[in-house]
Amino acid sequence: MLVATENANRTEEMQAAEESAVTTNPNSKPETALVPETVTESATYLTPARTEHKVTVILTLEGDVVTDSNVLYNDAETYSDPNQELFDNAYQPLVIGKTLDQISLARVGGASLTTGAFNDALAKIKAARS
Numbered sequence: 001m002l003v004a005t006e007n008a009n010r011t012e013e014m015q016a017a018e019e020s021a022v023t024t025n026p027n028s029k030p031e032t033a034l035v036p037e038t039v040t041e042s043a044t045y046l047t048p049a050r051t052e053h054k055v056t057v058i059l060t061l062e063g064d065v066v067t068d069s070n071v072l073y074n075d076a077e078t079y080s081d082p083n084q085e086l087f088d089n090a091y092q093p094l095v096i097g098k099t100l101d102q103i104s105l106a107r108v109g110g111a112s113l114t115t116g117a118f119n120d121a122l123a124k125i126k127a128a129r130s
Contacts, residue, residue, distance in 0.1 A: 034062040039128070043120035045113040053080060055117035059125065064099045071118065083111035091118065100126050 042056040053074055060068035069092055079085040086109030095103055103122060108115045 036067060037061050039125050041121040041124040041128070043117040043124070045117040047081070047113060053084070053113075053117070055084075055114060055121060057118055057121035057125070059095075061100075064101070064129075066095050066098055066100070066103070069095045081114075083109070084114050087111035087114040087118070091115075100129070 038058060038060050040056060040058045042054055044052050044054050046052050056072040056075065058070040058072070059066050071088060071091070073084045073088075074080050079088065088109075090109035091105060094105055094108065100122070105115050105119055108118075
């Protein structure tokens with residue numbers, strides 16, 4: 001029984017050495033790290049009170065994966081409408097860590113108009129990248 005265990009261990013050690021040789025092969029190409037890229041697009045929406053609001057979406061991407069996200073409302077970091085604040089407090093977990101094609105928001109935080117403008121800006125980002 002001891003011999004079988006020694007052979008099993010030896011095989012694992014041999015496999016580990018082979019894998020190490022493959023990863024340290026000087027002829028293999030190193031994996032390239034993705035360089036973060038920031039993309040920005042804006043969209044507007046009209047409220048029932050006929051006021052227009054601008055939503056600017058700022059995404060940091062590594063490849064097509066969102067690693068960070070920010071939204072400006074009417075070119076400011078403050079909210080001009082309570083629904084914008086509701087959206088802002090809820091949307092990031094639905095965006096960060098997702099690919100652009102995986103993102104499709106629907107009435108986030110009860111803010112349907114803000115969500116729609118976010119989706120419009122996102123569509124512009126997708127179109128610019130294709």
